[in-house]
Amino acid sequence: MIAAATQIFGVASQRIEVVVMALFICLMIFELVRRKHLMERYAILWLLAGVTVLVLALWQGLLTTLSHAAGIFYPPATLFAVAFLFVLIMLVNFSVVVSRLADQNKVLAQRVALLQQRLEQQDEDEPSHTP
């Protein structure tokens, strides 16, 4: 087990580096949320990613166990596959969010333009109301 973990994260010092990196990711996300640069609903998935890395770094052999259970004999491949899938899902999610924002933006522009036209028309009809 320990041998397998060393195989994944190298020697103990490297394991510590991974732990530090995971903690740094979590802290960075937390700080972004605290400063309101990142909304909670978009932070959750990133926090989850950070915590996953942290757990894998601390829990020796988990990755190997999971890999063998999934029939993957080279544990880092599991890590890459999961990471790739995660990034893919995030990107598709962002495309969906951008599409929604673009649509809402269009509706807003239309409403503003129609309201502006209505206001200008009212000003023309009742010029006494204009200052």
Added chain:
Amino acid sequence: MNRNLAIVPAHNEVEAIGTTIASLQRLAPDFDVLVIDDGSSDATAMRAREAGAEVIRLPFNLGIGGAMQSGYIYAQERGYEVAVQVDGDGQHDPRHIHDLLNLLQGDPGLNMVTGSRFLDPDADGYRSSATRRIGIRLFARVVSLITRQRVTDPTSGFRMTDRSGIELFARDYPPDYPEVEAILLMHVHRLRSRETPVVMAPRMTGESTISSTQSVYYMVKVLLALFVALFRRRPTKAEAAASPALESTT
């Protein structure tokens, strides 16, 4: 106020817009003229207002789909019975508006009439470039197949809709390159449309909304939209009749 509205989408058409409005007022006096200024950087809006049109100025460029939909929302809110789309660049001859109107009002089951450049093979006039005609023919083939009726000019923006068409487009209109998809949208909501021959002029000024480099993207995007639309649920006749009565747009 008239019961009919001419919607004129315009993006940087300061040269042509005055002429377009003037000929609309002369040749179709029973239509109010509404110009949608789609984020122009020139004096299009000012020139249009001077010419006596109502003007809606979009805060930034939305593209032809978003601009046209603004016009349909306006028509829907103000209770217009008929809306016709006339390009601001002088391509659509207002002389044909009454051909469209007679056809639309002559058949109570008809909801949209499109002016087609290709329906009358003997007529001349502007018919787009050769490469674009290949694309238009492909769209015509696909749309005809889906709607099971002959469509010859699916990219024509010269079209007139009745009240149910206005209500449908105010609620749902394709955001970019909308013409081809709009035909399918009508079909999906069980509204009937047909074509009538018109003669178009080459645009007076300005640039087409679609440059040659964008044509490939245009083709792919519209074909994808048509394909996806095939898998959308088609409302039943009763639902389609009930749904256009909308409260707000989404």
